[in-house]
């Protein structure tokens with residue numbers, strides 16, 4: 001019997017009618033520029049390769065730092081456990097849609113980075129969305145990179161090794177890595193996280209502005225050498241149908257981004273972590289919000305912050321998926337066997353694919369309702385109100401009378 005446990009693991013393929021393409025975009029060499037992974041409906045091409053789930057080892061280094069585990073040990077474990085996984089999408093496949101696509105900007109959680117939510121982003125793309133999964137440079141990502149010019153000595157001591165194809169533009173550039181910044185000893189959390197959530201929202205807005213520019217047909221620079229033809233995205237996006245979505249810290253980023261940018265017509269916050277937000281912005285958010293929570297992560301203080309966004313006139317919905325944990329939303333939940341996954345809190349009691357399927361369908365129904373899509377996602381409307389055996393309407397968190 002072959003090593004069966006290794007081949008059933010992997011990020012589940014998207015379920016929608018479109019094949020999914022995936023490519024990377026970095027607007028300029030600086031840490032202030034926009035950096036995101038794009039998922040989009042593509043032409044079916046069997047020859048296309050699948051992108052690596054974790055693009056380079058520095059991301060695993062960052063993850064070990066974030067998890068406070070020894071780097072050499074951690075890097076080996078992560079490489080061994082997760083080094084070979086591919087994303088269920090075709091790298092740089094030609095864009096294909098004969099209709100304008102609605103747009104979603106996705107914001108990752110603390111210690112994550114742009115590639116770790118591919119099951120969610122690819123699923124949306126398979127249903128006709130263009131999804132930009134932002135990589136934040138606020139030092140909340142486990143790792144991210146940008147570029148700097150080579151110094152004279154670096155240029156000099158570079159033996160004239162043959163150039164690798166397509167790296168021409170990066171030739172006199174060196175990757176500069178930015179790793180996760182933990183709290184310093186005695187540092188108060190709120191000021192840092194509040195500053196970060198504001199930068200994260202600005203990065204979501206900048207990513208949207210770049211997509212709008214690309215959609216207009218203006219030639220846009222991509223400093224990454226990819227085989228994707230960005231001009232094919234001219235006039236591909238429905239700029240009246242734009243949403244913002246995110247997990248945990250990325251859920252807080254959803255609220256901040258909605259407050260700052262009215263182009264975002266609604267938001268979907270997956271297991272939002274509300275700490276980084278100023279309460280005073282809540283009355284200023286005017287768009288519909290959908291809170292999709294795990295059963296284990298939430299607590300009274302966090303839920304009561306979400307409830308401050310309740311409104312009689314703006315649709316605010318909340319559901320909780322039974323048997324889920326915080327990590328039921330990122331891709332890791334699919335990438336280990338059951339007992340390791342439960343041990344490392346990457347899996348809850350519920351089957352991970354069922355959990356994410358419920359989350360994705362409820363998301364699609366909410367997006368159809370508030371972006372005015374003419375699809376059949378309204379078939380999943382009951383999920384928005386928690387009408388399913390595996391869902392709870394609202395929250396499972398109990399409120400002690402005094403805590404209210």
Ligand SMILES: CCN(CC)CCN(C[C@]12C[C@](c3ccc(C(F)(F)F)cc3)(C1)C2)C(=O)Cn1c(SCc2ccc(F)cc2)nc(=O)c2c1C=CC2
Pocket residue numbers: 063066067068108109110111112116247248249250273326327330332344345346
């Ligand atoms: C001890 C470290 N300590 C750091 C402050 C707490 C670490 N932690 C719990 C973790 C992330 C965990 C994780 C990842 C990945 C494996 C792996 F083995 F599968 F790789 C295992 C175990 C470790 C579960 C969280 O921070 C939870 N969390 C997250 S987790 C987002 C994430 C991060 C890395 C990923 F690879 C995938 C997803 N995003 C947030 O926005 C917020 C929180 C908490 C509040 C706000």
